Amino acid sequence: MSVGKRIYLQREMPDPEIMKQFKTIPASNVGDVMSRDCAMNPRIHLVSSPKDQMMVGPAYTIKTRAGDNLILHAALNLCHEGDVLVLSNEEDNTRAIMGEVMMAYLKYTKKIAGIVLDGPIRDIDEISHWDFPVYCTGTTPGGPYKEGPGEINVPIACGGVAVNPGDIILGDPDGVICIPKHDAAQILKDAKAFQAKDEAKLEASKNGTANRSWVEKTLKEKNFEIIDGIYKP
Secondary structure (H helix, E strand, O other), X not given: OOOOOOEOOOOOXXXXXXXXXXXXXXXXXXXXOOOXXXXXXXXXXXXXXXXXXXXXXXXXXXXXXXXXXXXXXHHHHHOOOOOEEEEEOOOOOOOOOOOHHHHHHHHHHHOOOEEEEOOOEOOHHHHOOOOOOEEEOOEOOOOOEOOOOEEEOOOEEEOOEEEXXXXXXXXXXXXXXXXXXXXXXXXXXXXXXXXXXXXXXXXXXXXXXXXXXXXXXXXXXXXXXXXXXXXXX
């Protein structure tokens, strides 16, 4: 087996009933119950205009050499409806890894759930208006190479976060998080409870009943000094 040039056709998939329930929970709420350690770097951000703000699907992972999209073209042939393509690109920002033609194939023919690229795209004048989730680092007219190497459905790092094939990818206007498939049931339970508490806190912030006493308590515990005076050098 040639490491660096491997294409795995199978993945261990998440429970579909659990996965679809994440579509009703903001990424921030889910991230907070995961110790706030699951969000991709905000260099990866939403650049299109999906009507449905929530993107959820199993990760179809792609590992490519910086600025090269040969293995991404292979993924276009092999991915499945409802997948979220997640691509590591050695954090390269010099070459667009894909553009309108490739994305149109994924959107209309393959019917995937969305795209997450740790790299730039091109044809943003069209893609920015699409009702289709596209997350990337930016845009450039510079095109990619098609030489390889690359791998499909192996563990990758995208936006500073580890992603395994079949993990649940959740994206909204805030950004993208990765939910480990084996922990998804407990994370879903915790996230639903957190969401209910968060909505209650929002209502309290609106109606004047918010309890902010925890701030003074925490400052005291951490030995902050509050000085009733003006700073003088």
